[in-house]
Amino acid sequence: MGRGRVELKRIENKINRQVTFSKRRNGLLKKAYELSVLCDAEVGLIIFSSRDKLYEFGSVGVMKTLERYQRCCFNPQDNNNERETQSWYQEVSKLKAKFESLQRTQRHLLGEDLGPLSVKELHNLEKQLEGALTQARQRKTQILVEQMEDLRRKERELGDINKHLRIKVSHEMTTFETDQGQGYRAQLPCPWNSGVSPGNNNTFPMHQSHSNPMDCQQEPILQIGYNQFMHEEGPSVQRSMVGESSMQGWVNL
Numbered sequence: 609m610g611r612g613r614v615e616l617k618r619i620e621n622k623i624n625r626q627v628t629f630s631k632r633r634n635g636l637l638k639k640a641y642e643l644s645v646l647c648d649a650e651v652g653l654i655i656f657s658s659r660d661k662l663y664e665f666g667s668v669g670v671m672k673t674l675e676r677y678q679r680c681c682f683n684p685q686d687n688n689n690e691r692e693t694q695s696w697y698q699e700v701s702k703l704k705a706k707f708e709s710l711q712r713t714q715r716h717l718l719g720e721d722l723g724p725l726s727v728k729e730l731h732n733l734e735k736q737l738e739g740a741l742t743q744a745r746q747r748k749t750q751i752l753v754e755q756m757e758d759l760r761r762k763e764r765e766l767g768d769i770n771k772h773l774r775i776k777v778s779h780e781m782t783t784f785e786t787d788q789g790q791g792y793r794a795q796l797p798c799p800w801n802s803g804v805s806p807g808n809n810n811t812f813p814m815h816q817s818h819s820n821p822m823d824c825q826q827e828p829i830l831q832i833g834y835n836q837f838m839h840e841e842g843p844s845v846q847r848s849m850v851g852e853s854s855m856q857g858w859v860n861l
Contacts, residue, residue, distance in 0.1 A: 625658075633663060640665050650676070 619625040633655060644651040644667035652673030655663040664670050715721045716733055725733070 629657060633657075637663070637665050641667075652677075 619628060636655070637653065640651045640653045643649055649667070650673060651665070651667045652670050653663075653665040654670065657663070666673050712721070716725065717737065722730065
């Protein structure tokens with residue numbers, strides 16, 4: 609038969625209590641040691657007997673375990689800050705390494721620091737440069753085509769605008785010439801506005817008679833025929849010659 613289940617209560621017999629404490633203490637210390645070895649755990653064990661006797665076990669030292677316990681339990685804020693600081697430090701280290709790698713790659717693309725590169729690395733670098741050059745040329749061609757299309761579109765728009773402006777200017781010039789022609793015909797003299805009777809076919813205006821013969825010479829006189837020019841020799845000679853020339857002109861008709 610197996611051993612029966614032991615009731616968990618304080619052992620009243622002093623000797624039996626001391627024996628049980630000694631056996632279970634050694635078993636607990638053995639289990640703590642096995643746990644630290646098998647599971648790579650940091651184990652700390654402290655036991656005080658009823659006689660105030662100390663028994664302890666620490667896989668890395670009881671004091672170190674206690675210090676770690678205090679940091680975790682009594683200073684959680686500091687512990688979080690420490691973990692955050694450590695995380696930021698690792699992140700900075702990664703970014704710094706990546707930045708140095710990018711700088712090195714940029715120098716290689718510019719043809720600098722090619723000495724340490726092997727033949728395979730140089731071949732890969734050459735492929736990268738050729739691919740980048742091809743993409744740059746394709747992008748350049750695309751931009752030029754887009755610019756040409758834009759210029760052609762603007763040219764068509766300007767041509768349409770120029771055509772509309774020509775039509776508008778031609779229409780305005782036609783309207784202006786029409787208005788100018790009507791205004792010119794309205795300003796032409798009419799027979800009934802020049803003092804000529806409607807029954808008279810003579811288109812020349814009627815001159816008013818003057819009592820003074822000298823005043824008649826100040827206005828132009830219509831003459832038919834030819835007029836002989838003579839130098840001024842006096843008032844009487846000029847008037848006589850003018851009269852004779854007028855008569856000769858009428859005779860010649």
